[in-house]
Every structure is written in structure tokens, then in C-alpha cells.
Amino acid sequence: MNENQFNPIISNVIKVGMYISGIAILIMMVMTVIDVTLKALFSSTIPGNYLYVQNYLMPVAFFCGLPYVFFTGIFPRLDLLIKRFSKKVSINIMISVLVIELLVYILITYYSFSYGLYGLRENITFLAGVNSLPLYPMFFLVTIGFAMLTICLILTLRKMIKTNGEFTFFNNTEET
Incomplete structure (x- = not known):
């Protein structure tokens, strides 16, 4: 991720999300090793364990790291096709694709927030071992992850339009 792509606060929030995601993945690995060791040695x-990983750690690992992954270029892009057109057409295609993505992210943010409120109101839980644990906080995590994507995409679109397409996060991809 280009440090100058976003303001420092958003860049730091994205990095914190990446670290939280990494910690969640580390915890999943440790829990798996402990679980397999206990199973092998003590039956x-x-x-x-599986439900903790499935309902808490996997959403944390995915949705906290989503903005970082999206804006570092790890996600595959179809920029090879876009580069075949003239610069003006390429810029228009990129802006159109980003606007469509923005609309989809806004819808996901809205509906995940609505579902989070529903889960909070209905107190949606899951049974893990002998504990009944709340599930609705993970619904709000989806909202936060996609809200961050939405904010970053708005800033990227604004910068692309302001610089007449000179700024784009497609510029840093590898040539094939």
C-alpha cells in the first residue's frame, strides 16, 4: 500500500486491521496445534474449538485484513485488459469499475449493519462447548470491514478524478 494513498489516520487503521488479522490467524494456528496435540496424546x-475458530477468528482474520489486501494489489485485477485500450478509455473503464464496486460495497455495508442490528435485537448466539456466545458482533465486523473499503474507494475515486486518472492503484501491478 502506498503510504501517500490515504491520509495517515486511514492508513494506520488499515495497518492495525492487518495486524489484528495476522494475530487472529496466529491464534487459529495455535488452537489447531493444541487441539490436534490433545487429540493425539489424551484423546x-x-x-x-471449531466453533470459536469459525464464528470468531475467521471473520476477524478476513474482515479486518480486507482493506489492506484490497489496496495492496494482492487481489487479482483485470488491468491487463484495461491497458490494451487508450489511456482515456482505460481511465473511464477503471472509474466505472470502481463506481460499481463502490455501489456494491455500500449495499453490503448497509445490509450487514441492518443484519447486525437484527442480531443484536434477537440476541443471536451459538453454542460452543457448554457456552452460549453472542454472534452478532461479527455481523458488525463485516460492516466495519466494508465501510473501510467504501471510505478508501471513495478517496481513491476522488483522487483519480482530481488527477484526471494519473493516480490509480493499478499502476503498481506487475507486468506480465
Whole structure:
């Protein structure tokens, strides 16, 4: 991610999300090793281990790291096709694709927030071992992840339009 792409606050929030995602992945690995070791040595497992990983750690790992992954270029892009056109057409295609992505992210943000409120109101939980744990906080995590994507995409679109297409995060991809 280009440090100058966003203002420092948003860049730091994106980096913090990346670190939280990495910690969640590390915890998943440790829990898996402990669970397999307990199973092999003592024929016992951590009650609800799979459900903790599935309902808490996987959403944290994915949705906290989503903005970082999107804006570092790790996601595959179809810029090879876009570069075949003239510069003006390429810029218009990129802006059009980003506007469509923005609309989709806004819808996902809105509906995940609505579902989070529903989960909060209905107190949606899951049973892990002998504990009944709340699930609705993860619904709000989806909202936060896609809200960050939406904010970053708005800033990127604004900068692309302001610089007449000179600024784009497609510039840093590898040539094939």
C-alpha cells in the first residue's frame, strides 16, 4: 500500500486491521496445534474449538485484513485488459469499475449493519462447548470491514478524478 494513498489516520487503521488479522490467524494456528496435540496424546479436544475458530477468528482474520489486501494489489485485477485500450478509455473503464464496486460495497455495508442490528435485537448466539456466545458482533465486523473499503474507494475515486486518472492503484501491478 502506498503510504501517500490515504491520509495517515486511514492508513494506520488499515495497518492495525492487518495486524489484528495476522494475530487472529496466529491464534487459529495455535488452537489447531493444541487441539490436534490433545487429540493425539489424551484423546480429548478443546470443547467448541471449531466453533470459536469459525464464528470468531475467521471473520476477524478476513474482515479486518480486507482493506489492506484490497489496496495492496494482492487481489487479482483485470488491468491487463484495461491497458490494451487508450489511456482515456482505460481511465473511464477503471472509474466505472470502481463506481460499481463502490455501489456494491455500500449495499453490503448497509445490509450487514441492518443484519447486525437484527442480531443484536434477537440476541443471536451459538453454542460452543457448554457456552452460549453472542454472534452478532461479527455481523458488525463485516460492516466495519466494508465501510473501510467504501471510505478508501471513495478517496481513491476522488483522487483519480482530481488527477484526471494519473493516480490509480493499478499502476503498481506487475507486468506480465
